[in-house]
Amino acid sequence: MEQVLRTHKVTKYFYDPEKFQVLKEIDLSVNRGEFLSLVGKSGCGKSTLMYVLSTMDTDYEGELEISGERLTGKSQNELARFRNEHIGFVFQFHYLLPEFTALQNVMIPALKLKRYSHKEVEERAYEKLKMLGMQDFALKPSNKLSGGQQQRVAIARGIINDPDIIMGDEPTGNLDTYNTHLVFDIFRELTHTYRQTIIAVTHDSEFARNSDRVIEMSDGKIVGSSAQGVVKP
Amino acid sequence: MTLALEIAKTHLLAKPKQTLVAMLGVTFGIGMFIAMVGLMTGLNNFTEELTMTSSPDIHIYNDITRERPTILEEVNPSGINVVLHQKPKKVTPKLRNALQLAEVIRKDPRVIGVAPTLSSQVFYNYGPVQLNGTISGVDILEEDKLFDLRSKMKSGRIEDLKASTDGIIMGTGLARKLNVKTGDRVVITTPEGYTMTLKIVGTFQMGIGTVDNIRSYANISTVQVILQQDQSYITDINIKLADLHQARSIAPEFQAMSGYKSEDWETANSTFLTGVIIRNILTYSVSFTLLVVAGFGIYNILNMTIHNKMKDIAILKAMGFSGGDVKRIFMIQSLVIGFFGSLAGLMIGYLLSYAISKAPFNGGDFISLDHFPVNFDPRYYVIGIVFGVTTTAVAGYMPSRKASKMDPIEILRG
Numbered sequence: 001m002e003q004v005l006r007t008h009k010v011t012k013y014f015y016d017p018e019k020f021q022v023l024k025e026i027d028l029s030v031n032r033g034e035f036l037s038l039v040g041k042s043g044c045g046k047s048t049l050m051y052v053l054s055t056m057d058t059d060y061e062g063e064l065e066i067s068g069e070r071l072t073g074k075s076q077n078e079l080a081r082f083r084n085e086h087i088g089f090v091f092q093f094h095y096l097l098p099e100f101t102a103l104q105n106v107m108i109p110a111l112k113l114k115r116y117s118h119k120e121v122e123e124r125a126y127e128k129l130k131m132l133g134m135q136d137f138a139l140k141p142s143n144k145l146s147g148g149q150q151q152r153v154a155i156a157r158g159i160i161n162d163p164d165i166i167m168g169d170e171p172t173g174n175l176d177t178y179n180t181h182l183v184f185d186i187f188r189e190l191t192h193t194y195r196q197t198i199i200a201v202t203h204d205s206e207f208a209r210n211s212d213r214v215i216e217m218s219d220g221k222i223v224g225s226s227a228q229g230v231v232k233p
Numbered sequence: 234m235t236l237a238l239e240i241a242k243t244h245l246l247a248k249p250k251q252t253l254v255a256m257l258g259v260t261f262g263i264g265m266f267i268a269m270v271g272l273m274t275g276l277n278n279f280t281e282e283l284t285m286t287s288s289p290d291i292h293i294y295n296d297i298t299r300e301r302p303t304i305l306e307e308v309n310p311s312g313i314n315v316v317l318h319q320k321p322k323k324v325t326p327k328l329r330n331a332l333q334l335a336e337v338i339r340k341d342p343r344v345i346g347v348a349p350t351l352s353s354q355v356f357y358n359y360g361p362v363q364l365n366g367t368i369s370g371v372d373i374l375e376e377d378k379l380f381d382l383r384s385k386m387k388s389g390r391i392e393d394l395k396a397s398t399d400g401i402i403m404g405t406g407l408a409r410k411l412n413v414k415t416g417d418r419v420v421i422t423t424p425e426g427y428t429m430t431l432k433i434v435g436t437f438q439m440g441i442g443t444v445d446n447i448r449s450y451a452n453i454s455t456v457q458v459i460l461q462q463d464q465s466y467i468t469d470i471n472i473k474l475a476d477l478h479q480a481r482s483i484a485p486e487f488q489a490m491s492g493y494k495s496e497d498w499e500t501a502n503s504t505f506l507t508g509v510i511i512r513n514i515l516t517y518s519v520s521f522t523l524l525v526v527a528g529f530g531i532y533n534i535l536n537m538t539i540h541n542k543m544k545d546i547a548i549l550k551a552m553g554f555s556g557g558d559v560k561r562i563f564m565i566q567s568l569v570i571g572f573f574g575s576l577a578g579l580m581i582g583y584l585l586s587y588a589i590s591k592a593p594f595n596g597g598d599f600i601s602l603d604h605f606p607v608n609f610d611p612r613y614y615v616i617g618i619v620f621g622v623t624t625t626a627v628a629g630y631m632p633s634r635k636a637s638k639m640d641p642i643e644i645l646r647g
Contacts, residue, residue: 051642056551077555084553091645095548097240099247109552111236157552169645 004164004197005030010052010062012045022048023060024220030165033195035187037208040217047169049217050201054087054167055079067164084113088158090200092170095154096142102129102153103138110160121160128156132186148179155186159196166190168200172207184210237558240549241565244538252570255534258527259574260581263621266520267582270613272589273516275606277509284502286380286439289348289471290480292501293334293487295326296494331467334491338472343483346473348375351456351466357449358420359411366407366447368421370456373402379473382437382450388415389435398455400434406446408436421459429459440602524620527574528628535567535632546636547644556637563636567629568622575621579614 005028012023022045030036038046051057052064055071058079063072067086071079088109096105106125110116116124129135132152137145142153151171158166171187172180184207190196191212200211208214216224245252303316328334331349339347352369373394377383383391387405394400403413413419415433422428431451438445451459457466472487474480480497488495499506539546546559590607 047646051646054551056642056645077557080550080553080555080558082553083551089548089551091548093544095544095645097243097545097548099243108236108240108549111239112553112558 002032003029004032004034004067005053005199006065007053008063008065010049010060010064012048012052012057012060022220023052025062026220026222028053028215028222030197030199032164032197033191035191035198035212036200037211037214038199038201038217039203039205039208039214040223044217045220046201046217050167050169050199053165053199054089055083084109085161086164088161088163088166090151090154090158090166090168090171092173096145096150096157098141098143100142101139102134102142102145102149105142105153106156106160109157113161115161125156125160128160129153132156148175148182151175151179151183152186155183159190163196165197165199168198168202170202171200172202172204180204180207187211237561238565241562241569244542244562245566245569248538251534251538255531255570256574256577258530259524259571259621259625260578262520262523262527262624263575263578263617264581264585265523266516266620267579267613267617268585268589269516269520270617271582271586271607271609272605273512274610274613275590275608277512278608279602279606280505280509283439283441284498284505285477286385287441287444288498288501289379290474290477290498291472291484291487291495292498293328293470293472293491293493293495294468295324295328297321297324297326325466326468327462328467328470328491328493330465331470332465335467335470337490338470338487343475343479344472345475346375346378348372348379348471349453349467349469350376350471351453351460351462351468353456353460354424355459356422357407357411358422359413359417362411364407364410366449368401368449368451368456368459370453371450372453373450376450376471379471380439385437385439387436387438389433391435393434394450394452397432397434398452399429399431400451401431401455402435402437402450403433404445404448405436405438406442407449408433410446423459425461427459427461431455520620524624527621528624531567531570531625531628532632535563535629536635538566539563539632539636542636543639543644546639547641550639550641551645559639560633560637563633564626564629567625567633571622571625571629572618574625575618578621579617582614582617583609 007026007028010023010026011021014020014022026049038050040046048057052060055064055066058076063070065071066082069082071082074082096102097108100108103122103125106128107121110121110124111118126135126138129138132155134149134152134156137149137153142150145153172183175183187198187200188210191198200207202208212227214224214226215222303314303319305314305316335347335349338344348371350369350371352367355366355368357364357366373382373391377391386402389402391402394402408414411419413433415435418430418432420428420430437450453467454464457464460466474483477498481499484495484497549559586607586609589605592605593603594605595603
């Protein structure tokens with residue numbers, strides 16, 4: 001299997017209010033096309049780990065490699081460029097830009113990347129919205145959409161640049177059961193049909209159980225890893 | 234259109250009222266700046282022009298009030314001499330070799346006109362009216378070169394004076410007070426008691442009461458006759474320079490060369506020019522204050538915008554916008570506010586200036602003025618827009634930098 005993400009002994013401290021080790025020498029590797037859930041109690045470090053993996057948090061020890069590129073020690077600007085091209089995000093709160101339409105929201109990361117012309121970007125954004133069943137809402141202002149609709153637009157935005165990894169921080173945390181299933185199915189399809197890699201932090205045990213691999217964390221360490229809900233020590 | 238520009242545009246248009254308020258701050262500041270600068274520099278130019286019409290660039294004369302050594306000191310140079318209430322020595326204000334001196338000065342390449350003149354206090358009599366004034370004996374064509382007399386003639390022609398031996402050209406204020414017209418004859422009396430009848434061949438108006446109400450021009454020879462002096466009697470030499478701002482440095486040279494007092498126009502009109510400096514200080518300090526206030530307005534509004542847009546900034550950064558990109562988005566907003574606000578300010582300023590320039594204003598007897606003089610020099614409009622955009626750029630920079638430095642994780646983790 002092709003490895004898309006690999007960490008070596010990632011360690012991180014919080015200094016406020018007092019020195020505290022959140023992550024303890026985490027070694028992790030993720031394969032392409034894997035749908036991975038990060039679970040664990042509040043404060044176990046799973047979100048912190050995800051933000052380290054997402055390259056936004058650079059204050060750690062150890063090494064991080066995505067798509068064969070070593071990212072530890074790169075400058076903020078280089079990392080921003082890298083995120084733009086290789087990582088998509090889906091958050092608990094959808095964080096669409098409220099002044100823009102759904103379509104514009106989806107287009108922004110692609111316009112930033114400048115891989116395609118404006119016209120092509122627009123076509124691709126439509127395609128992604130269609131894939132998520134949102135094409136009819138493309139020209140609506142994003143703040144006029146419901147929570148579930150906004151989350152689907154956010155997913156479309158996350159995959160517009162065909163990233164290597166989609167990172168989700170509680171992507172279904174704020175959704176009702178119907179929309180949770182919807183989003184889960186979309187993730188499922190993305191991984192299985194399009195061989196998209198997804199790493200999601202979640203509290204939702206059903207969501208985690210149905211993903212390809214569950215990584216359980218406790219006190220800054222990976223305490224268990226399971227395939228299809230079977231916990232292996 | 235670049236992406237940062239597009240996002241900035243969307244932000245500005247999403248809150249039109251707030252954008253407008255921010256712009257109005259700049260507009261008001263720049264508008265007031267333009268109106269004030271227009272009026273103040275208009276007044277400055279007007280007074281400068283007035284002083285130029287009433288005084289030559291350099292004026293050479295015999296300063297008889299200068300301190301002179303007492304005779305006691307000549308006799309007893311080593312002693313301590315005290316002379317109280319020294320009586321002025323009887324000296325004539327004559328410049329020796331004035332005409333030769335004028336020829337020498339005329340050869341100086343920095344000089345474009347030299348007019349030797351003589352003047353005297355006289356009484357003007359017309360019927361029962363008797364007025365105090367001065368009479369200047371001039372070569373009227375030279376005088377025209379220096380003061381552009383031709384354009385200031387209200388009646389008659391300057392050539393008429395050249396042609397007659399007993400003609401004078403009188404200030405309009407003086408003529409009005411005497412109730413005389415061109416063609417009338419007036420009797421003049423000198424302090425020495427000499428009386429002569431002269432014919433008015435024209436009237437002039439300089440626009441300054443202190444000149445128009447007392448002065449007449451006559452030929453040099455006419456005044457020499459009135460004063461009962463010889464043909465070499467000249468009391469003043471007026472000089473026009475190619476560059477009038479050099480007067481201050483050239484005047485001492487002529488003083489050293491001629492041995493007589495040589496005064497430049499800036500010294501002669503120092504009270505007028507102090508007013509110019511004070512007006513400039515006022516204009517710039519008030520405008521600067523207005524712009525600083527506008528700058529604080531922009532700073533506040535931008536700070537608030539950025540505070541409200543924390544989440545947007547965080548997600549933009551997550552999606553791969555660098556700190557620089559974020560800074561650009563907000564700098565563009567403040568620059569757009571600054572540019573369009575300033576542009577509107579220039580228009581408001583122009584309209585205000587125009588309204589002021591049409592407002593009636595009576596200068597009274599002192600200066601002939603019926604409207605405020607307003608300067609529409611485009612230079613100040615350029616300064617205005619540069620000033621406006623710079624202020625907004627400075628005001629916008631700090632909040633933009635804050636946005637660019639923001640850590641997205643803190644926002645995204647909630």
